[in-house]
Amino acid sequence: MIELLVKYFNQLAGGFLAACFTAFLVWRHYLKSRKIQASDRFRTVLLNELKELxxxxxxxxSSAEVRRILKGSHPKISNAVIEYSDHVKDKYGFQSAWDDFSGINMHRDIGEEPRYMHYTLTSHVGNDFYSEPRKQFIKDVEKLLSHTIKT
Structure with a gap:
C-alpha cells in the first residue's frame, strides 16, 4: 500500500491540488455573486424609496415634503445599508457616505431618528451650512450609489 502511495505521489498530489483549486474557484464565484446580488438589492431599495426625490x-x-419622504423611507434604507455594509469593499467610505446622507454627523443625540433637516431650503445645522441643500442631497445619494457594483 505504501509503495503505491510513493509510486503515484505526483498524481495524487496533482489531483488534490486540482480539487483544492476547483473548490477555491467555486467559493470565489459564490462570493462575487453574493456581492453583486447584495449590491443590486441595496441599489433597488435606495432608488425605489427615493423615486419621488x-x-x-x-x-x-416642498422642504416639508422632502423631510416626510426621507423620514418615512429611513427604516427601509437603514436596513438595506446594514445588510449591504457586509459586502462593501470600502467600509469606511460607505459608512461616511451613509452618515452624510442620514445626517448622523449633524449633532443628533445617539439613537435619535434622523430629521433630515440638512436637505431643507435653509438648512443650518451646527457649524455646517448647505447653501444648496437640494444639490447636496443629489451628491449624497450619488456617493451612496458609487459604492454599489455596476452590473
Missing part, C-alpha cells in the same frame, strides 16, 4: 424630483417638492 431622486434624481430631479427634489426640485419640485
Amino acid at each position: 431622486y434624481p430631479e424630483g427634489i426640485y419640485s417638492v
Whole structure:
C-alpha cells in the first residue's frame, strides 16, 4: 500500500491540488455573486424609496415634503445599508457616505431618528451650512450609489 502511495505521489498530489483549486474557484464565484446580488438589492431599495426625490424630483417638492419622504423611507434604507455594509469593499467610505446622507454627523443625540433637516431650503445645522441643500442631497445619494457594483 505504501509503495503505491510513493509510486503515484505526483498524481495524487496533482489531483488534490486540482480539487483544492476547483473548490477555491467555486467559493470565489459564490462570493462575487453574493456581492453583486447584495449590491443590486441595496441599489433597488435606495432608488425605489427615493423615486419621488431622486434624481430631479427634489426640485419640485416642498422642504416639508422632502423631510416626510426621507423620514418615512429611513427604516427601509437603514436596513438595506446594514445588510449591504457586509459586502462593501470600502467600509469606511460607505459608512461616511451613509452618515452624510442620514445626517448622523449633524449633532443628533445617539439613537435619535434622523430629521433630515440638512436637505431643507435653509438648512443650518451646527457649524455646517448647505447653501444648496437640494444639490447636496443629489451628491449624497450619488456617493451612496458609487459604492454599489455596476452590473
